[in-house]
Amino acid sequence: MLNYLRIALRSLAAHKLRSALAMLGVFLGTLALTGVIHVSEALQEQARLETEKLGPNLLVVLAGQPTFRRGGTIRYGGLTTTFKLEDVTALLANIPYVKEATPFVTSTQKISYRRNIVSTQIIAANANFPSVRAANVKIGHFFTKQDVQLRSKVCILGFTIAKQLFKQPTQALNKIVRYGLTNLRVIGVMPERGRDLAGTDQDEQVFIPLTTYMRRMSNQDWVSGVFINLYSDNDEEAAKQSAIAIMRRQHHIQPDEEDDFLVLAAKDVSKLKTQALELVWILGLMSSSISFSVGAMGVLSIMILLVRTRRLEIGVRRAIGARRSAILSQFLLESGLLSGIGGTLGAILSVIIITVIYYIADYPFVYDPILILSASIGSCILGIIAGAYPAWVASNVDVLDVLRNE
Known part of the structure; x- marks a missing residue:
């Protein structure tokens, strides 16, 4: 051989x-x-x-229909104002298998510290956002229920935002950053999370209490959507169909009319x-x-x-x-x-x-x-x-x- x-x-x-x-x-x-x-x-x-990062057994109900942006990212909600807090209440009261949930509002704005100015995505939500979205704080802590009730002017920075504003994320705690005309005290910094399934860079997000944004900053009565955490992924399809029926009833949508909302399970995007x-x-x-x-x-x-x-x-x-x-x-x-x-x-x-x-x-x-x-x-x-x-x-x-x- x-x-x-x-x-x-x-x-x-x-x-x-x-x-x-x-x-x-x-x-x-x-x-x-x-x-x-x-x-x-x-x-x-x-x-x-990325599906795991979205949160366990997550169902998302969003205002409007998605639009695609440059770079392959997906924008949900936009300026749609039809999703009211009453819709959120109806969803949580009637969807089966709900473990916990939080409504949220998203907005793209600039945030600054001294001469450093960066563009960021603001996410206003309730205090249970970390457990709903499996997003724990790395430095400091997330805002509390009391912060939501008092409409506290506090925020949690995404990792990239903290680096851009302060060089060292650990230096961000208790600093005052400016969002529009509002001063916000930094109480936490998120870990590096990367992009989600929609292509959004989660490290360029800033989190504030929902009531602070809706009452102090924008004076609005509508939300971008609601994150719903189900007990099991086996419940997703039943919960999804229930959410669609509830939203169509809430918005008085006729059988021959298109939805003005989107119900999405994390597995749908992954699929x-x-x-x-x-x-x-x-x-x-x-x-x-x-x-x-x-x-x-x-x-x-x-x-x-x-x-x-x-x-x-x-x-x-x-x-x-x-x-x-x-x-x-x-x-x-x-x-x-x-x-x-x-x-x-x-x-x-x-x-x-x-x-x-x-x-x-x-x-x-x-x-x-x-x-x-x-x-x-x-x-x-x-x-x-x-x-x-x-x-x-x-x-x-x-x-x-x-x-x-x-």
Whole structure:
């Protein structure tokens, strides 16, 4: 076997350019296959983690319909003023399986500290927001029920906002920041949370008591929506249908009229992302299949060429006693080695590329050693299959004809 391997390596080295071109298709196929699958798995893992960040068993009822913004983010609610506190009361009184909930208002505004001014998303909510949305404070504490009742001028900064205003987030506590004409005392800083499923950067948010915003700042009687925490994810569909029926009744929407609200479960958004990723996976599989097919044709072509250029070598080996099975094994080994090297190099480069992608895009690091090994082994098998015909031709060379003519 070692002798066969030496002969195979020497033969491939003698035709470097042709061997490289034959490897290229398999190389690109393995690169595309392992790369696309790894990235799609990383994105699925990220979607799962983002779903967890939204909060356990979360149902969201939002004012208006979503709009898509540049950068792939989704804006919910906007300036829709039809979602009243009476709607929130009706929802919480009639939706089954509700564990806890909080209405909220969102607004994009600038917040400043001395000469530092940053744009942020204000989220006004009740004191139970951290438990509803699984969002614990890293530094300091969240505002209390008493803060909500007293309409206290306090706020909690997102991690990025705290860094932009104070350089060190720990220095933000008890500082006074300015929001419009209102001074707010910083009582907490959130941990780094990244983007949610809607594409919103949660580290650029600022949290204030709902009553402070609605009564002291904007003097409004409408909200952007309500976060509802259910007892179990098995209750999501029943709760969702109940919320739709309640909101349509509250807003006197006729059967032939469209909703002026949106009811969304966290799993719905995750499912949409998963479906999009499945499409990417299918396209990647198609492109890698084409590359593998081209690679197989390349291996077939160069092996046929090698058989033609080595007819004398084959004839001499057969004349001195080499069996047909030995010639067959030799050429199958060469084709498998040729394809296997291309596949292995493609898998190695794929790991390097996806590592860079994970690092730059801040994706979770997901690697599948079995997939990488299978891609390399599969490349060898593909090469053996592609080289089967040339190997059969080589093993059936007419010895007398070769020795007479060459």
